[in-house]
Amino acid sequence: MSPKVTQAYKEEKKAIILEGALHCFTEKGFQATTMDDIVRHLGISKGAIYSYFTSKEEMYIQMADDKMNAMLEDTTELFKSMPSAADQIRYMYSRFRGQSLTELRKWMAFHLEFMLYAARQPQLTLRWNEYADKALVFIKGIMDGGKQTGEFRADLDCAAASRLFWSIRDGLALQYMLSGEEADYKRTIDDMENMVFRYIMG
Missing domain, CATH: 1.10.357.10 (Tetracycline Repressor, domain 2)
Structure with missing residues (x-):
């Protein structure tokens, strides 16, 4: 049985993803940044990001x-x-x-x-x-x-x-x-x- 994911954990994870995305957006620009850029910067899977956000x-x-x-x-x-x-x-x-x-x-x-x-x-x-x-x-x-x-x-x-x-x-x-x-x-x-x-x- 997988451990229960709390709302606090979800919010913290979303904040981490957004901080990584912001870094990429300000470094490369919004349009030039890809989801792969954000994945590489954060060191997490694309699936993990898509479980919180559908798009940049x-x-x-x-x-x-x-x-x-x-x-x-x-x-x-x-x-x-x-x-x-x-x-x-x-x-x-x-x-x-x-x-x-x-x-x-x-x-x-x-x-x-x-x-x-x-x-x-x-x-x-x-x-x-x-x-x-x-x-x-x-x-x-x-x-x-x-x-x-x-x-x-x-x-x-x-x-x-x-x-x-x-x-x-x-x-x-x-x-x-x-x-x-x-x-x-x-x-x-x-x-x-x-x-x-x-x-x-x-």
Whole structure:
């Protein structure tokens, strides 16, 4: 009789596989990486990987979703002691400032390649949108709260403000994708924060 596999063991195994896949994706790129690359890097059988993930696309979605969920969980808990919507938005900018350009470039290259790949595949586009919508809904919740308390302007379109928030952030990341200095990047985040606050406070 084979030993019972616990849920904790399964989660640990999945995490190990995802960490190995991430290493391969960031080293070779998403499209160039094959399942054989991941197998070689991890030193486990292809069957063992397929028992947890059906494809490298599923691995990517899981990675991105895990990262998003962890950020939302941690931040939502922190916000319980930070009732001001303005302070919550400022905290998000402090997170951006805390991310180095090196880390940003690694993740942006990873995300951009997958987004271009997924754009030609409706099922992957749907999965990506489910992931991305979590970020939009999260910021919209902050905007809604600030509008209700009077911190933000009464005529604020919170859905549009949420999309603007992320669009400016993503646009800045693209601007610094291949060139630019850390100090300039941080100063530009400051300018971006001031610009967004002028918009939401009116």
